[in-house]
Amino acid sequence: SQKIEQNSEALNIQEGKTATLTCNYTNYSPAYLQWYRQDPGRGPVFLLLIRENEKEKRKERLKVTFDTTLKQSLFHITASQPADSATYLCALDRDSSYKLIFGSGTRLLVRP
């Protein structure tokens, strides 16, 4: 069956370090992948989209990679700050369509 896996354990890092979050998927062939940030009590906020023919995408301190062979996306936040603390969700399109399948999210905690 189709499955998206994100590390369910919280990632706890020191301010200034690079945070790396992982999104693995099986039995999918997504045309694109998106990353969202969700703060407690709020809706997810879009961060980045990467297409299957792109290996890497950057936006300010954020970097996303997409390896369709490994079926994995990595999400990096460089020079992390306490304000980056949140839950990060990856989402893949299903059947090259509008339908997004979301992972369960990984909580990031950045210590000052």
Add this chain to the structure above:
Amino acid sequence: DAGVIQSPRHEVTEMGQEVTLRCKPISGHNSLFWYRQTMMRGLELLIYFNNNVPIDDSGMPEDRFSAKMPNASFSTLKIQPSEPRDSAVYFCASSLGQYNEQFFGPGTRLTVL
């Protein structure tokens, strides 16, 4: 921009009552999505509208759930009758086009007692 607007933000009701959740998408967006988020199941797509037309309602859990989009600026999700297992946070999201980033509203936290 006001972003996606949802109301109410919180709803507490008793089992068997009708619940109506409301959403105003971002002006100009032609795709609207209703999601449900729970700890156990995460974020699940319930229904998708494109240009006010329901395209995919395969995620709607059962006949107790219904959704409408009478015009481009308003959508409702109705649960009748409500059950305790419907307790969740319900999000509305809109986008410009089917494959673009989605803008989520603040959500409605529904508690069915």
